[in-house]
Amino acid sequence: MNRIRKAGKQDRFESGDHESRKSKRFRRFLVSWFPDFLVIFFCVPALLIDSSSAADVVVGSKKFTESYVLGEIAKRTLSDAGIPTEHRQGMGGTIILWEALRGGQIDAYPEYTGTIATEILKSDSSVSLDQIPDSLEKLGVGMTAPLGFNNTYALVMRRSEAQRLGIRTIGDLQKYPELRFGLTHEFLERNDGWRPLRERYALPQQNVSGIDHALGYTALANGSIDIKDAYSTDAKIEENDLVVLEDDLHFFPKYEAVFLFRSSTRPEAIAALRRLEGTLDEARMIRLNAEAERTKNYARAADLYFNVGVAVAPRQSGHPGLSQFGEDFPRKLARWTLRHLQLAGFSLLLSIIVGIPLGIIASRGGAVGQVILGFASVVQTIPSLALLALLVPLPFFGISVRTAIAALFLYGLLPIVRNTATGLQDIPRTLRESAVALGLSPMARLWKIYLPIASRSILSGIKTSAVINIGTATLAALIGAGGLGEPIISGLNLNDHVTILEGAIPAAVLALLVQWCFDLLDRILIPKGLRL
Amino acid sequence: MPASLANVSALVQIVDVSKRYGDIAALNPTSLSVERGKNTVLIGPSGCGKSTLLRLIIRLIEPDSGSITLDDTPVTADNINRLRRRIGYVIQEGGLFPHLSTRANVLLMARHIGKAEDETHDRLMELCELTRFSQNLLPRYPLELSGGQRQRVSLMRALMLSPELLLLDEPLGALDPLVRASLQKDLKEIFTRLGQTVLFVTHDLGEAIYFADEIVLMNDGRIVQKGTITDLRERPADPFVSEFINAQRGITSA
Numbered sequence: 071m072n073r074i075r076k077a078g079k080q081d082r083f084e085s086g087d088h089e090s091r092k093s094k095r096f097r098r099f100l101v102s103w104f105p106d107f108l109v110i111f112f113c114v115p116a117l118l119i120d121s122s123s124a125a126d127v128v129v130g131s132k133k134f135t136e137s138y139v140l141g142e143i144a145k146r147t148l149s150d151a152g153i154p155t156e157h158r159q160g161m162g163g164t165i166i167l168w169e170a171l172r173g174g175q176i177d178a179y180p181e182y183t184g185t186i187a188t189e190i191l192k193s194d195s196s197v198s199l200d201q202i203p204d205s206l207e208k209l210g211v212g213m214t215a216p217l218g219f220n221n222t223y224a225l226v227m228r229r230s231e232a233q234r235l236g237i238r239t240i241g242d243l244q245k246y247p248e249l250r251f252g253l254t255h256e257f258l259e260r261n262d263g264w265r266p267l268r269e270r271y272a273l274p275q276q277n278v279s280g281i282d283h284a285l286g287y288t289a290l291a292n293g294s295i296d297i298k299d300a301y302s303t304d305a306k307i308e309e310n311d312l313v314v315l316e317d318d319l320h321f322f323p324k325y326e327a328v329f330l331f332r333s334s335t336r337p338e339a340i341a342a343l344r345r346l347e348g349t350l351d352e353a354r355m356i357r358l359n360a361e362a363e364r365t366k367n368y369a370r371a372a373d374l375y376f377n378v379g380v381a382v383a384p385r386q387s388g389h390p391g392l393s394q395f396g397e398d399f400p401r402k403l404a405r406w407t408l409r410h411l412q413l414a415g416f417s418l419l420l421s422i423i424v425g426i427p428l429g430i431i432a433s434r435g436g437a438v439g440q441v442i443l444g445f446a447s448v449v450q451t452i453p454s455l456a457l458l459a460l461l462v463p464l465p466f467f468g469i470s471v472r473t474a475i476a477a478l479f480l481y482g483l484l485p486i487v488r489n490t491a492t493g494l495q496d497i498p499r500t501l502r503e504s505a506v507a508l509g510l511s512p513m514a515r516l517w518k519i520y521l522p523i524a525s526r527s528i529l530s531g532i533k534t535s536a537v538i539n540i541g542t543a544t545l546a547a548l549i550g551a552g553g554l555g556e557p558i559i560s561g562l563n564l565n566d567h568v569t570i571l572e573g574a575i576p577a578a579v580l581a582l583l584v585q586w587c588f589d590l591l592d593r594i595l596i597p598k599g600l601r602l
Numbered sequence: 603m604p605a606s607l608a609n610v611s612a613l614v615q616i617v618d619v620s621k622r623y624g625d626i627a628a629l630n631p632t633s634l635s636v637e638r639g640k641n642t643v644l645i646g647p648s649g650c651g652k653s654t655l656l657r658l659i660i661r662l663i664e665p666d667s668g669s670i671t672l673d674d675t676p677v678t679a680d681n682i683n684r685l686r687r688r689i690g691y692v693i694q695e696g697g698l699f700p701h702l703s704t705r706a707n708v709l710l711m712a713r714h715i716g717k718a719e720d721e722t723h724d725r726l727m728e729l730c731e732l733t734r735f736s737q738n739l740l741p742r743y744p745l746e747l748s749g750g751q752r753q754r755v756s757l758m759r760a761l762m763l764s765p766e767l768l769l770l771d772e773p774l775g776a777l778d779p780l781v782r783a784s785l786q787k788d789l790k791e792i793f794t795r796l797g798q799t800v801l802f803v804t805h806d807l808g809e810a811i812y813f814a815d816e817i818v819l820m821n822d823g824r825i826v827q828k829g830t831i832t833d834l835r836e837r838p839a840d841p842f843v844s845e846f847i848n849a850q851r852g853i854t855s856a
Contacts, residue, residue, distance in 0.1 A: 503657075508687075
């Protein structure tokens with residue numbers, strides 16, 4: 071019935087006046103240009119991405135509470151000195167921050183002398199404090215004097231367990247080979263970390279696993295592990311009733327907190343940072359850390375520093391920290407989601423623009439096709455975190471939105487390339503030959519026949535890429551590119567499930583929405599004759 | 603020089619054309635002329651090279667040797683796309699594009715080369731009438747049509763640009779006997795009405811006899827005998843000719 075009605079309509083178009091034929095042509099135009107509208111849809115938000123910061127000085131911080139707090143303190147200090155400052159929170163580990171500083175994406179970040187000596191300057195023997203500035207100067211980097219506290223590495227365990235076994239020092243661990251270690255990935259790999267520590271103390275334990283720092287405290291509390299590494303100013307030590315094992319052989323070097331800055335930074339900014347020297351002792355830092363973890367608000371913890379103010383005069387009016395921590399959840403969620411969509415959308419667009427032509431070439435088989443599919447597959451096997459870390463040191467990328475988009479683009483490539491190639495290869499030989507026998511030019515065959523017939527497969531490849539991108543884009547927060555990964559990573563650092571869910575649930579909903587949108591798109595873009 | 607070259611009324615001249623796939627000769631050097639306005643039927647067992655010959659003419663495959671001319675124009679890789687518009691080609695499965703409606707399938711090439719819509723519309727109506735295809739079915743997609751209807755559409759598509767030559771590769775092979783019989787009748791009528799030059803491939807002797815002005819019997823990649831059915835029956839050039847004719851007759855009378 072329906073069919074007959076449609077047939078009548080079609081005939082009217084065909085035999086009708088000029089006007090109706092024109093409208094039909096317009097419809098055909100709309101359908102054939104629909105992908106281009108998509109391009110515009112994706113591009114506009116991408117243009118809104120602020121790749122260059124308006125701030126004069128950019129402060130970075132590592133991915134743990136104390137670094138966040140120090141970053142906030144530096145931001146406040148600089149802002150109060152009249153220097154517009156941006157704080158990029160939790161950008162990653164030592165190498166990422168150091169590379170960002172060298173590359174000029176940030177101007178300053180908090181660091182520890184022990185880390186500078188062993189990780190950055192790669193000196194095996196402990197360099198004395200006064201030698202470090204000279205070595206850094208050659209690399210174009212300056213260093214403040216210590217801020218006043220020593221946040222060294224320490225091994226911690228449950229107080230009850232330590233008392234039961236009579237363990238007081240790291241040396242005492244030799245007698246208990248059955249104890250289980252849960253160590254952070256960074257500590258496991260550091261030159262002043264687990265391996266030399268084990269050698270020095272001749273530790274016999276075999277059960278050693280890598281675990282996220284914040285998650286490690288939960289594991290320690292519920293008894294999944296017995297010993298973990300910690301920072302000596304960690305608020306969790308008090309909170310969880312843990313004991314710090316005495317470093318009786320003085321293995322751990324001093325980890326005096328300092329700020330590293332680019333030598334080319336504005337002198338008044340350097341002067342402002344130097345005013346922080348010697349103003350923070352260990353007890354105070356533990357309190358700030360505890361405040362940060364309790365309130366989940368780094369800006370407020372930083373406030374505490376200024377309000378009690380010792381060296382820096384406290385200022386109550388017009389401090390810039392307020393505006394940020396005053397942001398309510400819906401606005402934060404909107405900001406994260408928009409950025410998330412920008413990251414996933416723009417990278418998907420690039421994957422489509424590059425992936426479909428590559429898929430067309432790959433569908434012809436031969437050595438070139440093998441190379442293309444091989445390359446796309448290899449990229450897919452690189453862990454996303456590793457891919458980000460590999461891209462960060464490259465000149466064009468660094469710690470930026472660009473890097474996140476590039477990584478997501480590479481991940482999105484394989485499903486599109488492969489589905490385009492197989493979709494085209496699956497076209498029956500009789501149809502290919504019919505297109506040739508009719509006398510269509512190769513381009514017309516591709517556009518009018520082959521691509522429409524393969525459209526279902528190509529679109530399902532794009533859909534796969536889109537959903538993968540939404541998921542993987544959460545990792546962009548690791549390199550400070552923002553998105554819904556921001557609350558997830560903060561939550562991991564704070565061991566706060568609610569914060570993790572603030573990012574994880576919207577990301578999951580977004581993935582479902584994207585899936586749903588593409589199902590809708592299928593109906594528009596896949597020709598009706600293929601959906602019967 | 604083959605006698606066929608002298609034939610002035612020939613539309614297609616095939617001279618010493620051959621095709622090999624590795625060690626296997628799909629077609630040994632073969633010459634054939636297809637006469638204007640005549641129905642020439644290629645017949646033979648599977649793998650005898652009859653489809654290969656057709657596909658060589660429309661150059662879905664490149665010949666290893668020899669030459670083919672269409673209306674005295676040598677067919678080359680350069681001019682083939684232009685020449686293909688003067689040739690209609692229908693295959694057993696129809697080869698209709700599933701994403702295009704019946705109308706779009708038939709009008710595909712006319713639209714591609716920018717023919718006026720009025721003109722193509724008139725031609726479409728004419729073809730519907732000629733092939734006894736209901737205009738109401740034009741908006742349907744190939745998957746919504748029966749096998750017989752699909753072959754009628756395929757024929758309309760092949761005839762759209764009024765080709766000088768029509769190549770049919772077992773066009774009725776996949777149809778049930780009743781549909782097949784009615785289409786055979788309609789096809790013959792259409793060819794007669796249009797005075798169409800047709801090169802028709804089949805493995806069915808009855809069909810060949812029904813359509814052919816000239817039957818070309820092939821085996822093992824070469825032409826065994828050309829002529830009318832009477833020639834083949836009464837003056838077989840080879841024991842294979844009698845064998846082939848008797849085998850088919852045996853089945854028909856059984």
